[in-house]
Amino acid sequence: MSLSRRTFLAAIPAAALAGCAGERPLQVAVVWSGEELRRFNEVVDEYGSVNVYSAGDNIGALLRGPAQEVLPDVAVIPRLGLLFDPSIQGRIRPLTEAGSRQPEFWRGLVTPYGSDERLGAWFKIAHKSLVWHRAGEGTPPANLDGWQPGRLAIGAADGWVLSDWFENVLLAYAPEVYGGLFPPLDNADWWRAPQVASVLKLLGTIWRSAFTPEQGRRALTMQFHDSILDVFVYRTADLVAAPDFALPVIERYAGKGVAAHFRFPAYRQNPPPLVVGGDVAVAMKDGGEKAVDFVNWLTRERKKPDALTRWVADGGFLTPFTLPPHELLREPAQELKAAANAHYDLSDRLLGGLEGGDGRGLWRVLTELFTDVTVNTVEPDTAARTAQDKLYAGSREGAL
Amino acid sequence: MNSFMFEVAPHHDARIPVVRHGISRWRASLYLLLAVLLSAGVILVPLCATVVLSLSEGLGAYDVLFDGKVLQALGNSFVWLVLAVVVCVVGLGLAWLARNAGPVLGGVLRFLLVLPAAVSPLTTGAIFRLMFDANPRRGLVNALFGTEVAFLGPVWIWLVFGLALIWQWAGVAFLVFHEALARMPTNLLRMARAFGVGRRRRLWSVLLPSLAGPAALAYLFALVAAARVFDVVLMGAPGSMQAEIEGGGLFWWRHHGDLGDTRASALSVGLSALVAVMAVPALSGLRGRATWAEPVAAAPSRKGWRVWLPSVAVSVLWMLPFAVLVLTSLRDPVAAALSGWWSGGPWTLGSYADALADAGFVHALGTTLLRAFVVVCLVLLAAVPAAYVLAHEHLLPRRAWRPVLLVAVALAVLPPQAFAVPLQQRLSPVGTAPALAIVHAALVIPLAVLVLHNAFVRVPAPMLARDRWELFHVVREARPAVVLAGVLAFVLVWNDTVVGLLLNWPAGDHLQLIVLEQSRHFMSAASAVAAQAVIATAVPVLVVVATARWLYRGLTRGVRR
Numbered sequence: 001m002s003l004s005r006r007t008f009l010a011a012i013p014a015a016a017l018a019g020c021a022g023e024r025p026l027q028v029a030v031v032w033s034g035e036e037l038r039r040f041n042e043v044v045d046e047y048g049s050v051n052v053y054s055a056g057d058n059i060g061a062l063l064r065g066p067a068q069e070v071l072p073d074v075a076v077i078p079r080l081g082l083l084f085d086p087s088i089q090g091r092i093r094p095l096t097e098a099g100s101r102q103p104e105f106w107r108g109l110v111t112p113y114g115s116d117e118r119l120g121a122w123f124k125i126a127h128k129s130l131v132w133h134r135a136g137e138g139t140p141p142a143n144l145d146g147w148q149p150g151r152l153a154i155g156a157a158d159g160w161v162l163s164d165w166f167e168n169v170l171l172a173y174a175p176e177v178y179g180g181l182f183p184p185l186d187n188a189d190w191w192r193a194p195q196v197a198s199v200l201k202l203l204g205t206i207w208r209s210a211f212t213p214e215q216g217r218r219a220l221t222m223q224f225h226d227s228i229l230d231v232f233v234y235r236t237a238d239l240v241a242a243p244d245f246a247l248p249v250i251e252r253y254a255g256k257g258v259a260a261h262f263r264f265p266a267y268r269q270n271p272p273p274l275v276v277g278g279d280v281a282v283a284m285k286d287g288g289e290k291a292v293d294f295v296n297w298l299t300r301e302r303k304k305p306d307a308l309t310r311w312v313a314d315g316g317f318l319t320p321f322t323l324p325p326h327e328l329l330r331e332p333a334q335e336l337k338a339a340a341n342a343h344y345d346l347s348d349r350l351l352g353g354l355e356g357g358d359g360r361g362l363w364r365v366l367t368e369l370f371t372d373v374t375v376n377t378v379e380p381d382t383a384a385r386t387a388q389d390k391l392y393a394g395s396r397e398g399a400l
Numbered sequence: 401m402n403s404f405m406f407e408v409a410p411h412h413d414a415r416i417p418v419v420r421h422g423i424s425r426w427r428a429s430l431y432l433l434l435a436v437l438l439s440a441g442v443i444l445v446p447l448c449a450t451v452v453l454s455l456s457e458g459l460g461a462y463d464v465l466f467d468g469k470v471l472q473a474l475g476n477s478f479v480w481l482v483l484a485v486v487v488c489v490v491g492l493g494l495a496w497l498a499r500n501a502g503p504v505l506g507g508v509l510r511f512l513l514v515l516p517a518a519v520s521p522l523t524t525g526a527i528f529r530l531m532f533d534a535n536p537r538r539g540l541v542n543a544l545f546g547t548e549v550a551f552l553g554p555v556w557i558w559l560v561f562g563l564a565l566i567w568q569w570a571g572v573a574f575l576v577f578h579e580a581l582a583r584m585p586t587n588l589l590r591m592a593r594a595f596g597v598g599r600r601r602r603l604w605s606v607l608l609p610s611l612a613g614p615a616a617l618a619y620l621f622a623l624v625a626a627a628r629v630f631d632v633v634l635m636g637a638p639g640s641m642q643a644e645i646e647g648g649g650l651f652w653w654r655h656h657g658d659l660g661d662t663r664a665s666a667l668s669v670g671l672s673a674l675v676a677v678m679a680v681p682a683l684s685g686l687r688g689r690a691t692w693a694e695p696v697a698a699a700p701s702r703k704g705w706r707v708w709l710p711s712v713a714v715s716v717l718w719m720l721p722f723a724v725l726v727l728t729s730l731r732d733p734v735a736a737a738l739s740g741w742w743s744g745g746p747w748t749l750g751s752y753a754d755a756l757a758d759a760g761f762v763h764a765l766g767t768t769l770l771r772a773f774v775v776v777c778l779v780l781l782a783a784v785p786a787a788y789v790l791a792h793e794h795l796l797p798r799r800a801w802r803p804v805l806l807v808a809v810a811l812a813v814l815p816p817q818a819f820a821v822p823l824q825q826r827l828s829p830v831g832t833a834p835a836l837a838i839v840h841a842a843l844v845i846p847l848a849v850l851v852l853h854n855a856f857v858r859v860p861a862p863m864l865a866r867d868r869w870e871l872f873h874v875v876r877e878a879r880p881a882v883v884l885a886g887v888l889a890f891v892l893v894w895n896d897t898v899v900g901l902l903l904n905w906p907a908g909d910h911l912q913l914i915v916l917e918q919s920r921h922f923m924s925a926a927s928a929v930a931a932q933a934v935i936a937t938a939v940p941v942l943v944v945v946a947t948a949r950w951l952y953r954g955l956t957r958g959v960r961r
Contacts, residue, residue, distance in 0.1 A: 033917040034925055037760070053760055053909075056917040058901065064657075065824075157638030217553035218534045220640045225737070225924040226535075233738060234537070249924070253734060353658050359643035360654050367640045375554055 025049040026287065026294055029072035031059050031279075039317075040076075042307040047297060057357065063088045063284075073287030074294055076123055078279045079356075080109060081349040083119045084183055092119050093283045095292060102299070102320045105339040110280060113184055120282035121299035125318050127332040128164050128243040128275040128345060129171075129264040132250070134232065138239060140262035144172050144202070147265055152210035153237035155227035156219040156370050159356060159363025163347035164275060165241060166366055168264045169206075170199045171273035171343055181395075182349040188395040197388050204373040204380030216374025220367070225249055232258055243277065244332050248316035261328065263335075274335060274342040353394040365390045428789045435786035435845050438778075442842030443811050446819035446826070453822070454665035461666035464659060470667065472643075473651035474674060479558070480629050480647050481678045483565050484622035490566050491573025491618055492611075497710050498574075499581045505711050510578065511948065512718050513571030518940045520895035521568065521629075522912050523933040525636025527721045528564040529922060530728060530930070538740045538923065540724060557641050564632060567721060569625045573618035579956065580614035620682040624813055627675045631897035631912065635919060648674070652817045653902060661821055668817045679813055683806070725937070729930035736927035751931035761914050761932060768911040769939070771837055772893040778841040779848050779889040780882065786845075787852035788871050808846040816843070820902045827903075839903065840893045848885040855881030855954070883947050884954030891940045911936050 026049065032040055033054050044050050055062045059077060062070070064087045071091065082088055094117035101107075102122055110120045131140075141147045155161045171178055174195035181190050190196075211219060222230070228246055230237040232254035240246070241264065250259045266272035281298050283291035301321040302309050311317045315326045318333050336342070347356040347363065354361045365387050372383040454461055464470055498509050516524070532551035533539030542548055551560050585606065592602050630649050633642055642650070648671040656664035727741035732748050755761050790804065827835040855878035875882055897912040915932045918925055944951065 033920055034928060038758075041759075054914070054917045056913075056920070061657075157640045159639055214550070217550035218548075220554065221534050221550050221552040221638045223638065223921055223923065225921045229738065229924075234535075253738065253924075355658075357654060358639035359646060359650075363639075364643055367643070370640075371554065 025051045026074060026290060027072040028052045028294075029055045029059060029062060029075045031056055031076070031078055039307075039311050043298070043311065046307055047294065050294070060085070060088075060355075063091065068286070071284050071286055073291040074281060074283055074298075076279050076281045076298075077120075078277070079348040080278075080280060080344055081182065081351050081355070083110060083280065083282060084112065084349075085351055089119065091285050093285045093287065093292060094119055095121060095283065095295060103337060103339070105342060106278075106320050109344055120280040121295055122320050123279050123281045123299050125276060125278035125320055125336055126243045126245060127318065127336050128277050129168055129273050130244060130246075130261045130332060131239055131241045131264055132228070132231065132246055132259055132261045133239050134235075135258055135260040138260065138262070141265045144169065144265040144267040147206060148209045149206065149239050150210065151236070151238045153222075153227035153230040153240040154207070154211075154219050154370075155222045155224040156216075156367065157221055157223045157226075159358060159367060160345075160347065161224055161227070161242075162366040162370055163356060163362055164243070164345070165207075166199070166203060166362075167275045167343070167346045168241070168273045169203050169267075170196075170346070171275055171341065172264065172267040172270055173199050173202060175270065175273075175341060175343070178343050178346065181346060183351060188392055191388065191392045191395045196391070197384055200369065200384035200387050201380050204369060204383050207370055208373045208377075208380055211374040213375050213377060216371070219374070220371065229253055244318060244329055245316040247326065247328060248314060251315065259328065271341040274340065275345055276336060276339070276342050277345040277348060353396065354391065361394060362391070365394065428792070431785035431789040434782040435849060438782055438838065438842040439811060439845050442823065442827075442839055443814070443819055446822040447814070449822035450665045450819055451669055453661060454663075454669045457662055461662045462670070464663040464666050465670045469643075469655075470648075470651065473646060473648045474670070476645055477627070477647035477649070477671065477674060478678075480565075480626040481623060481675070483562050484619060484626040484678075486562065487566050487569050487622040487625075488573045488615065488618045490570040491575075491622075492577045492615070494570065494574045494714060495577035495581055497714070498578060501707050501711055505708060506578070509711055509715065510575060510952075512715050513574045515571070515941065515944070516568045516718070516721070517572055518891055518895075518944045519568065519937050520897070520912055520940075521632035522635045522895075522897055522915060523725070523937050524564050524568050524721075525632040525634065526915075526919065526922075526929055526933050527725050528560050528567075529636045529638075530926060531721065531724055532560045533740075533923065537738070537743075540740055540742075543740055543742065552638050552641060554641070554644065557637060557645055561632070561636065561645060564636065565622075565626065565629075567718065568632075569622050571718075572621045575955070576614045576618040576621070577611070580611060583610075585610055616682045616684075620679065620809070620813075623675070623679055623682060627678075627813060627815060628898065631916070634897070635916060638922075649815050649817050649898075656817075656821070664821060668815070668820075671815055672818045675813055675815065676810070679809075683809070725930050726934055728926055729934045731927050733925075733927040736930070737924040751927045752935070754928060755931045755935060761911075764909050764911045764914045765935070767909040768894060771833070771840070771910070772890045774837045775840045775844065775893045776886045776889045778837060779844050780886060782841065783845050783848035783852055783885060784875060784882065785871070787849045787856050788874055790849065790853050791856035791874075808850050811846040812850075816898055816902055824903055836899070836903070839899055840896065841889075843899070844889040844892055847888060851885045851888065851954070852878065852881055880950045880954035882954075883950040887943055887947050887951060890943055894936075894940050 028044065028050055030037065030040060030052060031054065033056065037052070037054055041052055044052055053072075055072075055075075059075060060079065060082050062072075063075060063077075063082060064085065065071075077083070083092065089112070106122050106125065107118060110118045110122075112119065131138075141149075154165070167178075174193075177190065177193050177195045180187075180193075219227075224242065224246075227237070227240050228242065228249050231240045232250050247259065263272050264275075281295045283295045287294075299319075302319075308317075308319070309322060312319065312322045312324050313326075315324065315329060318324060318329065318336060320337070324330060324333055347354075347361070350356065350362060354365075356363045368390070369383055369387040372378040372386070373380050378386075465474070494509075494513065498506055501509065529552065530538075531540045532542075534542065534548060534550040534552065536542040536546070536548055539551070541551065549556060551557070588606055589602060592606055597605075627647075628649065629647050630653070633646050633650055637645060646654075648667065652664065652667055652671065656667075659667065724741065728736055729751055730747050730749070731741060731751075732746045733751060735743070735746060823839065827839070856874050859874045859877040895912060896910070897916065900910045900913050915929065915936055918932055919929045922929065
């Protein structure tokens with residue numbers, strides 16, 4: 001405590017003098033908070049003089065903002081779409097080939113069409129097509145068609161949880177539509193494809209079968225972590241669809257060795273879906289070569305153990321290079337490397353009217369779909385059509 | 401805002417009217433310069449720019465007001481503004497309850513009920529989200545009643561946020577009504593009774609008119625709070641429910657990028673109009689104020705359980721949210737995520753140690769403190785000379801004060817969204833830290849001028865002091881009002897989330913935004929969020945407690961006596 005107090009007292013003059021110091025440390029903006037931020041700081045401490053600050057979900061506004069002087073030198077962004085936002089792309093300094101070589105699929109994601117320069121490099125990647133259950137208690141369904149998951153937990157308060165559901169069903173059902181829904185290909189008509197309506201209906205049917213209106217209302221107040229607690233601590237549910245980074249949450253609250261998972265089910269003869277996510281590190285123009293060096297350092301392949309490999313070892317953190325020691329994560333990590341039927345998280349690529357965020361865009365439409373089919377007991381067919389109309393309206397430029 | 405109390409309840413000064421020495425108009429305008437420059441530059445000009453921008457394509461941009469989602473958000477704004485009336489009613493009820501509780505009990509109630517107003521709305525959101533969790537193992541209310549209601553889910557969530565608004569602001573309404581009831585024209589009532597005027601007519605012709613002024617004032621306070629609802633929703637509502645209850649301000653913040661500048665401006669003009677329309681009854685109520693009697697000799701305070709039992713109950717209810725926050729912050733993080741504080745230990749200071757070991761948090765603590773201090777200095781520097789000059793009768797006759805008052809009220813009520821876009825474009829070259837301080841200061845200056853002006857006019861001129869020292873004399877005499885203005889500025893800056901977010905600057909160094917970031921996984925970060933919120937709340941609460949005596953005098957008299 002005494003040390004903390006001293007840190008605190010030291011911070012006041014430090015804040016006052018911040019402007020007067022000589023060379024300023026590299027400014028790194030991230031979205032994490034709490035435990036994740038602490039671990040990121042451990043990784044960065046091995047580099048030297050770097051100032052990490054959390055911009056949270058506002059990182060898009062920060063990077064687009066009018067104030068040039070406050071742009072960070074480096075940003076670690078969980079939303080790939082932001083890299084291709086016209087008002088941000090121009091502020092990014094492309095990486096040189098001298099940096100680390102990441103797998104082809106992942107390099108492709110950060111390369112603009114018709115260009116061979118990369119806008120960023122992957123710091124962390126995630127497997128979002130897993131369904132978790134208590135060890136020894138769940139059996140994977142044969143097929144997505146007619147899947148009735150029974151007692152399901154969904155953290156519907158977090159829009160990204162619902163959008164992960166949508167993306168998995170979409171990628172399982174109609175992989176050919178997936179690629180047309182985000183820039184640069186997107187034209188609003190893709191959202192009117194009949195497959196999108198079928199996917200929304202299938203999604204509504206699955207949710208409807210798993211929730212009574214009262215449970216639906218509760219689910220709307222639960223976040224991602226709450227849904228995990230429901231399965232592994234309170235045991236009021238049996239299944240939860242969640243990315244690989246659910247593992248440390250499970251182990252923290254329920255202990256080790258209690259969990260197992262299976263792949264998100266495939267639709268009929270289609271390959272199983274693989275929705276991936278990840279945090280990409282980018283160097284901003286004003287950061288100069290220093291920023292590029294830092295990004296290359298941060299995303300390099302690790303040969304020796306360091307803070308990052310310790311993070312990987314503790315679970316819930318995958319990179320394009322390191323194979324995690326945790327046996328539950330080995331397979332997902334290999335699937336990420338192979339990247340068969342893999343697509344990056346749709347809601348994190350959308351820009352404009354459908355861009356994610358609480359109370360807006362795709363998240364809001366899916367929340368309303370969820371509320372309709374579970375709480376208001378609207379027929380999935382009707383609710384799906386309403387949702388598709390909203391998506392189409394949202395995808396047109398300048399629309400709300 | 402508090403200064404309206406003087407307008408509503410003027411004190412009759414029986415002393416010889418003050419004769420002031422003239423200062424030249426030239427020097428007078430110099431005194432006004434800083435305040436006018438700041439409020440005009442930061443609020444008025446960008447406001448006009450917003451209106452012009454919204455009309456740049458004719459009235460077409462106003463179509464946005466008829467979009468389904470916009471209508472929903474404006475409808476929510478309207479519900480929030482209606483909740484402001486509920487806040488006033490509760491404040492009146494509490495004041496009636498405590499009307500003759502005696503000086504000690506009355507003082508305690510006054511203090512406890514007003515305390516939540518010093519808490520940031522962000523923290524209020526966190527507290528109510530903790531208390532109303534759907535899981536009876538964690539949510540106090542469900543545990544108490546043995547139910548499992550999704551209070552934060554559809555429909556019920558309005559109840560939770562209504563209660564949060566009442567908890568936070570009913571105390572201010574209480575203060576106004578408590579003061580008003582103490583000045584009730586009891587002689588008139590006694591006379592009416594003696595002449596056989598019926599109960600109902602007494603109510604209509606004596607009681608209600610004498611409450612109209614304070615009611616208008618209390619309504620105005622609550623209205624400003626309701627119109628600015630923003631961070632309480634951001635923190636307190638689960639992401640899925642935010643669209644269900646967010647008002648126009650929050651909607652604007654989420655969507656102004658998609659709307660484009662023109663339509664976003666149209667929306668903010670529409671939003672300001674809605675607030676303005678709702679504020680009309682308050683303004684007319686203030687205009688039609690009755691002249692009040694001097695405070696009557698304190699009625700003999702009643703004793704007995706009928707007075708103290710409800711008072712104690714109210715005090716306990718009002719302290720409960722603080723207790724929930726503190727107890728949650730003292731629990732082990734894993735335990736706090738899984739169960740409520742009544743499940744017991746392990747108790748630990750670990751979350752506080754973590755908060756103070758977090759460089760970002762500690763840095764923000766320092767910057768926010770520094771920022772609040774700079775803003776307080778800036779506000780006093782601008783507002784004291786301005787209020788002093790405005791208090792000179794020959795420069796601005798009493799009649800002309802009313803339009804100035806109206807402009808000041810309008811500036812204080814205005815949602816910051818109304819002038820954010822032009823402001824952002826113009827101020828960014830200034831540099832982040834100074835720009836933020838300037839904006840904050842400009843937002844508080846109208847309030848500060850109101851508070852100070854009302855105190856300054858009542859300072860008797862010194863017999864022997866020379867003209868050039870009069871300003872210092874006035875400031876010394878009106879010390880409580882100066883302290884009030886300073887504390888107001890400090891608390892508003894310290895508790896701010898909106899300005900930091902709206903102006904899109906890396907608000908990474910503002911305390912409330914750090915706390916907001918911490919809450920991304922709300923329940924599993926419960927203990928950490930609570931600890932940070934306690935630290936963030938302790939500072940303004942301590943400032944208020946330390947200056948309570950001055951604040952109360954500043955509110956009710958404004959002058960050292």
